[in-house]
Amino acid sequence: MEASEKEKKSLNFIETIIEEDIKNHKNDARVHTRFPPEPNGYLHIGHAKSICLNFGMAEKYNGKCNLRFDDTNPTKEEMEYVDSIKADVQWLGFEWNGQELFASDYFDQLYDWAVMLIKKGKAYVDDQPQELISQQRGTPTRPGIESPFRSRSIDENLALFEAMKRGDFPNGAKVLRAKVDMASPNMHMRDPVMYRILNAPHHRTGDTWKIYPMYDYAHGQSDYLEGITHSLCTLEFEVHRPLYDWFLDELIDTEYRPRQIEFARLNLSYTVMSKRKLLELVKNGVVNGWDDPRMPTIAGLRRRGYTAASIRTFADRIGVAKRDNTIDVGLLEFSVREDLNNIAPRVMAVLDPVKLIISNYPEGQTEQIELINNPEQPEAGSRNIPFSRELYIERDDFMIDPPKKFFRLAPDKEVRLKGAYVVRCESYELDDAGEVKTIYCSYDAETRSGTGTKNPKVKGTLHWVEANTAVDAEVRLYDRLFNDEDPAGHKEKDAMEFLNPDSLQIKTYCKLERMLADVQPEDKFQFQRIGYFCVDKDSKAGQLVFNRTVSLRDTWAKMNQ
């Protein structure tokens, strides 16, 4: 049955290719992918798509997936990022094949191959400065012209390249170029640079190397050395593919060949995704670091309260194709709500408290109210919370002069207090500022939940917290960082002009039911009727801090828009 279900499910274009390759016994019908981040920044939700794809294909086809750091540029890369990337991949729930790998593991082999290319007359040392080489490359619509050093003798090239390796020249003095075709309509084939001189220590190879390979020269061969079969990358590398194949053609002679396949990167509405823009947000202090809960980074989403499972489901839902796409950020929110709805314990929390006094409830009396922990999970059981004469309810749940469809509390109106009694608003008191200070109600002792004696139909049920036992907390309400659907998509305006000034709202005087006094960072809850919240890493006993992951669907708020 499972097999027939699998057959029915349609394939994305990558799965189609893979299944075709398996059928043809290409590369011994192996499937081996890799996730190849450059360790120069934090992973974001776009990387998550790639991670889920690469690891997902390996899982689905009983293959393997490597984690390989593309560390060919020592001036940009740091060990710190290696660690954060590993942590993020693991948190997402994936296990890479063996040890993590590095392109720098292959520097020796890459060098030998470069020498081989020189000997074949397919590579040469160019002495020209960067600007000149750049000029000679032409433009997409005009062919380039050949470097005067292009026809150097093999021996000279060999000697020069070795001298480059030795460190005889300053940065930028020379480069090694592949001899391909300066007239190619593909810019990347116009004698691309293979090696540049970089007198910089590498985070793994230290001072061993003075020259470092370029991405194009390193990536395909790294894939080859690792036995990668399907090298999945984003669309912008499409034009690099002929070069990817060119190096492999010149260098190797086996039947096994890795194949580069490109897919469209993820774009999310109301979000920026480029490393540069993300860095700008951090550097300018718009957010508080890479793991700010408003950031689309894995670390940010995690701190925000997203579950790994919800991100994986999201990645499944958005699919994979080659056309440019912008996913509605609402789909991400839907995915996390769906997961949290199933797993998050329900608790009572009042974010904007106003005192409610039940005038006819005996002073000093307390009773225990039993509340279901999670209606979606009967086995999660129930708990008791105290109820007494003085409670807090949400300010929004009371209106002096309510509109017709307002199902909550108002003068002379009745509501049920969740799990407890039906109360009727008798009067209210304002403070000097004209804000509601206290609401006075009466209760009907026979309406207690579960007793069944009396169950009047009331339209609304409110959450509440017992005043004396409530614990205080700070709650951080997050909203989208940008007000514009495509903040980075404007030619004339910078994304930063569309920043949402209300992306963070801090509630300082929240009242929570007492069981929340003892929670740990990343613990997740549904604050009944409000949304999903998780404990922030800033939280301490006695100084609780919660982040709003996402609000509940709110048809009432929608009606009032």
Next chain:
RNA sequence: UGUCCGAUGGUGUAAUGGUAGCACUGCAGAUUUUGGUUCUGCCUGUCAAGGUUCGAAUCCUUGUCGGACAACCA
């Protein structure tokens, strides 16, 4: 005035020459001691024009629109 890639409801994604489906969103209703969840129903789509074919989202031609490419970045 180059090369390559792409175009299916509002947003994504299927249909691989044979009934345009699914998800999200939106709308309407049912259930509900969360205005949550769940359930039901509905709206909305093949970029255009030709051609091939009994039959085209799918194949061909032309056009239109969008994207990528000119780091010693990845």
